[in-house]
Amino acid sequence: MNAIVIDRLTKVYRSAWFGRPPMPALDGLSLSVQQGEIYGFLGPNGSGKTTTLKILMGLMRATSGNAEILGKPLDDVQIRHRIGFLPEAPYFYEYLTAEEFLAFYGNLAGLERSGLARKITQMLDLVGLAEARTRPLRKFSKGMLQRIGLAQALIHDPELVVLDEPMSGLDPVGRMQVRDLILSLRDQGKTVFFSTHIIPDVEMICDRVAIVVKGKLLAEGRVDELVNPGHAQSVEVVCEGIKAGEVATIRAAASRVLQRGDHSLVVLPGPDQVEPVLSAIRAEGGRLVSVTPQKGSLEDLFMKRSGAPIDGPGRQRDVGGSAE
Numbered sequence: 001m002n003a004i005v006i007d008r009l010t011k012v013y014r015s016a017w018f019g020r021p022p023m024p025a026l027d028g029l030s031l032s033v034q035q036g037e038i039y040g041f042l043g044p045n046g047s048g049k050t051t052t053l054k055i056l057m058g059l060m061r062a063t064s065g066n067a068e069i070l071g072k073p074l075d076d077v078q079i080r081h082r083i084g085f086l087p088e089a090p091y092f093y094e095y096l097t098a099e100e101f102l103a104f105y106g107n108l109a110g111l112e113r114s115g116l117a118r119k120i121t122q123m124l125d126l127v128g129l130a131e132a133r134t135r136p137l138r139k140f141s142k143g144m145l146q147r148i149g150l151a152q153a154l155i156h157d158p159e160l161v162v163l164d165e166p167m168s169g170l171d172p173v174g175r176m177q178v179r180d181l182i183l184s185l186r187d188q189g190k191t192v193f194f195s196t197h198i199i200p201d202v203e204m205i206c207d208r209v210a211i212v213v214k215g216k217l218l219a220e221g222r223v224d225e226l227v228n229p230g231h232a233q234s235v236e237v238v239c240e241g242i243k244a245g246e247v248a249t250i251r252a253a254a255s256r257v258l259q260r261g262d263h264s265l266v267v268l269p270g271p272d273q274v275e276p277v278l279s280a281i282r283a284e285g286g287r288l289v290s291v292t293p294q295k296g297s298l299e300d301l302f303m304k305r306s307g308a309p310i311d312g313p314g315r316q317r318d319v320g321g322s323a324e
């Protein structure tokens, strides 16, 4: 059963520039998210992630195309309380304290008054904000606001959780905590659909991923299938004590041989060539230093399909654009 079905969604914002034809922010995007999975929606800045999520949440209309959530059309208000949403730029009532803010959303979601205080404690513990319970939101840091936003999205125990850049603004420990939190939501049987432009965030936790660029779907599938299609992984063998490029068996098997001082680096197109090459190294009196399968990454895939450069400070493997 699908938790989300997106069918040829297109969104054209009206252009602010007179006479300039508007570029679609979404261009026939289709994908589906199965119930119980963690689904990553990966794309560079401006690729249409927030636009897609806003349309799904009923905050904006698509120009054309359809979508369904939990088997219902988007205008079905009955499904709203089964969905938790973390917006990209949540508006916070800055004079409310953390607990007042969560009480407000708990009330909106129709939670029982009696259980609310306990639920608020549980949520603040979950996102690591127990200490800040009575602090007004205007005194929160960016990362703390992100955490209280997550607590807000989860307070009514929704079965589908939609998060727009949930790791944004968080330090490395915070990112890890949010990744663990997302995994625990799946363990509870919930569905998580989240957007990001950070590749490792999807590589580490997602069951499936969609890569979107300029409003179009570049690829969709299981992370391992996208990364290693057909499992044709290349393997790098490093040895010393021989000139591998001068050994006929090795030269025949390798797609590349590099010599650096006493070390030879032999690149093999697949795992089948490993055994014959190791035998040849031994037979020639060489010593094996390492055998390393070259796992592909979503980054490689992204580069191959889109040709987009990877940039951002520290090259933290963002998908293009600037880091947040």
Ligand SMILES: Nc1ncnc2c1ncn2[C@@H]1O[C@H](COP(=O)(O)OP(=O)(O)OP(=O)(O)O)[C@@H](O)[C@H]1O
Pocket (backbone or CB within 6 Å): 013, 014, 025, 043, 044, 045, 046, 047, 048, 049, 050, 051, 052, 088, 197
């Ligand atoms: N309200 C708007 N009016 C006009 N154009 C818009 C509006 N909102 C977004 N866009 C344009 O639509 C495109 C997609 O934007 P969107 O915010 O959906 O991207 P995104 O993938 O969420 O990017 P980011 O990673 O920066 O959050 C961009 O070209 C953006 O300029």
Ligand SMILES: [Mg+2]
Pocket (backbone or CB within 6 Å): 049, 050, 051, 088, 164
């Ligand atoms: Mg966005």
